[in-house]
Amino acid sequence: xxxxxxxxxxxxxxxxxxxxxxxxxxxxxxxxxxxxxxxxxxxxxxxxxxxxxxxxxxxxxxxxxxxxxxxxxxxxxxxxxxxxxxxxxxxxxxxxxxxxxxxxxxxxxxxxxxxxxxxxxxxxxxxxxxxxxxxxxxxxxxxxxxxxxxxxxxxxxxxxxxxxxxxxxxxxxxxxxxxxxxxxxxxxxxxxxxxxxxxxxxxxxxxxxxxxx
Numbered sequence: 181x182x183x184x185x186x187x188x189x190x191x192x193x194x195x196x197x198x199x200x201x202x203x204x205x206x207x208x209x210x211x212x213x214x215x216x217x218x219x220x221x222x223x224x225x226x227x228x229x230x231x232x233x234x235x236x237x238x239x240x241x242x243x244x245x246x247x248x249x250x251x252x253x254x255x256x257x258x259x260x261x262x263x264x265x266x267x268x269x270x271x272x273x274x275x276x277x278x279x280x281x282x283x284x285x286x287x288x289x290x291x292x293x294x295x296x297x298x299x300x301x302x303x304x305x306x307x308x309x310x311x312x313x314x315x316x317x318x319x320x321x322x323x324x325x326x327x328x329x330x331x332x333x334x335x336x337x338x339x340x341x342x343x344x345x346x347x348x349x350x351x352x353x354x355x356x357x358x359x360x361x362x363x364x365x366x367x368x369x370x371x372x373x374x375x376x377x378x379x380x381x382x383x384x385x386x387x388x389x390x391x392x393x
Contacts, residue, residue: 181271182354183300184386186225199228202254209263216264226271226300227264231257233280233306252280258289262296271300273356278328279306282320286331287341294335294351302356302389303328303380314366326379329355333384357381359388 186195198219203212216227232254238246261272276289293301305325308315317323322331334340338350357380360373367373377388 181225181299182386183226183271183273183356184354186271187387190225195225196222197224197226197228199230200260201230202232202256202260204253205255209260212260213267216268220268220270224270226273227268228273228275228302229257229261229264230254231275231277231304231306233277233309258292258296258298261293261298265296265298272298273300273302274298275302275304276328276332277304277306278317278322278325279308279315280318280321282318283322283331283341284320286322286328287335290332290335290351290353293353299352300354300356301332302358303332303385304358324376324379325357326376326383329357329380329383329385336384354386355384356387356389357385359390361390 181189198216200212200216203209232252234250234252237249237251237253239249241247257274261274264270265272274289274293276286281289290301303325305315305322305328315323322328331341332351332353332355335351336353338347340347357377359377360367363370363373364376367376381388
């Protein structure tokens with residue numbers, strides 16, 4: 181079921197959903213299940229699974245030398261979404277980022293979601309890498325979440341990258357985006373931030389999620 185349908189079905193009743201972070205590489209998914217099990221008594225309509233972008237790690241080569249490698253320490257977002265959906269019969273929402281992904285890689289992720297019956301996705305720009313002062317998109321990737329939403333919306337219309345004609349195989353994504361009632365940290369003004377949010381909605385976003393601190 182789509183997030184928007186869950187909200188309509190609630191008819192004003194408060195719903196409680198959860199957001200989880202994938203375990204680091206080398207950990208067992210059973211550990212994740214052990215953390216999710218106690219949450220199921222709250223009957224969450226859906227569970228979000230975050231995506232962590234790439235980061236640098238330093239490998240000791242000996243003799244005081246370090247080798248810098250780029251890696252993802254918490255992969256498996258889509259696989260975890262599928263596993264949770266199958267085990268608990270609850271809808272899952274993978275976070276899809278601009279940062280660290282080309283448009284082609286994004287399309288592959290979205291096609292995987294479609295094949296697995298995952299109909300809800302969260303489109304986010306993502307943060308800058310730790311060594312960056314400002315966000316920098318991957319070469320061939322989206323600079324803004326509005327572009328990512330547009331790509332998702334195009335897939336819902338059967339428009340794939342580099343295809344000359346529209347496909348009969350359309351996705352059915354319910355697209356979520358982030359909103360900031362007190363404006364995004366990088367936005368120069370609230371009006372500018374609202375314009376950016378409108379761009380995401382105009383591109384095809386179905387619902388907006390805010391954070392509370």
